[in-house]
Amino acid sequence: MKSVADARRVRMGERLRALRHAQGLTLVEVAARSGLAVSTVSKVERGLMALTYDRFAQLADGLGVDVAELFSEEGSRFQPGQVAVARSGEFAEHVTENYVYEMLFADVWNKAMVPMLGTLQPSERMNFDRFVSHSGEEFVMVLEGRLTVTFEDRPPLVLEAGDSVYFDSNRGHLYASAGSEPARILVVCANVDAP
Template identity: 40%
Template structure:
């Protein structure tokens, strides 16, 4: 038996448009996304960046998490889901901030218990970084490239070399910066929480100061 296909952002937008009996043109006018772009997204030929998803959320008055099917409670989840998602960078939801470029992977999976994310770190001092970040759950961070300096609320800073990692309580204030002599760091992170709104919480951390990224 072929595993059930999980919805992409394109299929979720198409379903939303169908439920409201909107034409593609009407949907484009309502959400502020060009018709040609919207058509490509609905046919899974193009992904949307964070600023475009936020625009749709605001214009259509829906929660950001609905665009990731996080709250679909229409049917109980079976014991064996056979879920699978290939984490391609082109399909990631991208958020650019003064400190980081985030690439949230596998965005089409609903009700995820873990949020995988690639992060490019540019901040080089804790003063440049600003206030420490806090959110629910726990996280695991593995350094893929460069050297990362890890600052946490209750511990002295540590430097992680490529191939090294750290596991922390995400409620504790934390920040990752490029260590001395390193221009940029690439991190692979996994965030996990019992909070089913984790994805939305992570996205809204970046609302203030997030840089808009144009859809190509």
């Protein structure tokens, strides 16, 4: 029986395939444009792999679309003067091996910021093969629990509920719960190149 996370992963794969076909691109072309392996793009399209934020940002860049377009089939570009509201429970969930992302405003495209909530397991339950890094700037606030933020070039930083950190997202980073229970965080990734 498929889980909800499996179904969402399949739906994202279908969305990726539709975006690729609409542009008349091959898997090889999308892989080359995004800097991802052809096998990775293929696995995502078939719903076999969930990407971390930096990798799905690369994929969106390779397709020339907003990150939010990978999560929502319908949406519109953010307009000057617009006010968008996300009510409690209104998000597009993306589950990876290590994180559960709740993408806020998935139907508002071309935002200068990408706000999301996250649930993190303790580091001993997580499996990292590399640091995450992507263009832009990032803000993280701990909502519940304790958070360890590890940067590739400095000692881990432990944050308590209510604490926050702001940093250059190009710096390799990882998040994990610093306690034995999951931690809840608010993350805002700012696209400094946004229109």
